[in-house]
Amino acid sequence: FLQGFRRDAHPMAVLTGLVGALSAFYHDSTDITNPHHRHVSAIRLIAKLPTLVAMAYKYFIGQPYIYPQNDLSYTGNFLRMMFATPCEDYKVNEVVERALDRIFILHADHEQNASTSTVRLCGSSGTNPFAAIAAGVACLWGPAHGGANEACLQMLEELQANGGVAKVGEFMEKVKDKNSGVRLMGFGHRVYKNYDPRAKLMQETCKEVLTALGLQDDPLFKLAMELERIALEDQYFVDRKLYPNVDFYSGIVQRAIGIPTSMFTAIFALARTVGWIAQWDEMLSDPEYKIGRPRQLYTGAAPRDIK
Ligand SMILES: CC(C)(COP(=O)(O)OP(=O)(O)OC[C@H]1O[C@@H](n2cnc3c(N)ncnc32)[C@H](O)[C@@H]1OP(=O)(O)O)[C@@H](O)C(=O)NCCC(=O)NCCS
Known part of the structure; x- marks a missing residue:
């Protein structure tokens, strides 16, 4: 099935298709009124996402797929499927495994964000779980949602290409200038106005x-740390309570592990599947649940005579 996609397809395009297509393969777990079916499909989704994400990646870079290995942890197995090749196995590094595990846990759920609301609304029609989660993957794909850590790394790369640490001061002036349209990506949060507790972790x-990978001196990481230092001291950021958010650090960690930016959103989708499916199940378990139906208020022109 995967081989039907173009080689240059974005991994998120592939993932959206693969997750939705699971409904074509698992007819025995799509009766959403049956709690056992819901449980089985939840386990299938959570268990298969790492394999699908790693397959989308391997397909994108033109390498053979690596099959799951059951004696590894959830995260260790994912790392191996991403980075092993038939001619070289991947030895799971414990620090890296714990770091990615933390990324998965911190991204698992976050109340009514856009993709979770999408899954609930889509699932409220009674569609099958694979279709509902595919809707969540599609929503997460947008840059305003799942793309923030990717945007943060792009900012660091651009800044590095334009002079790096020596130009941080100049860049910060642009960030503070309302007319420049430049924002410090990875800083600020719509909900957390004091500190994103996930960012601390x-x-x-x-x-x-x-430290474990000996990357303290990597110029991009040095640049990120310098930006963090300046922003935490600068009155502009202090006054507006703008702190680094989880995306600022998670992008840096993923880059250090060797995950390309084009895979960040797919990894976010892998982690968020746990929250999506839990919220979907909670909704369907409620005896009073009904199809979601947001109303729309018309604010356009009053009746006009068109004769
Ligand atoms: C996340 C975000 C959209 C939250 O926005 P918000 O809660 O609506 O905050 P506002 O846009 O009202 O900003 C409040 C003030 O802080 C400034 N501000 C907010 N985030 C800023 C940033 N990242 N860089 C520079 N200034 C920022 C705004 O310009 C505004 O200044 P003003 O009061 O002088 O007009 C915003 O902080 C942002 O764009 N951050 C960068 C993108 C990012 O990291 N997103 C991932 C979030 S997990």
């Missing part, structure tokens, strides 16, 4: 991973 993990 990711900051710790980030330092652990960089």
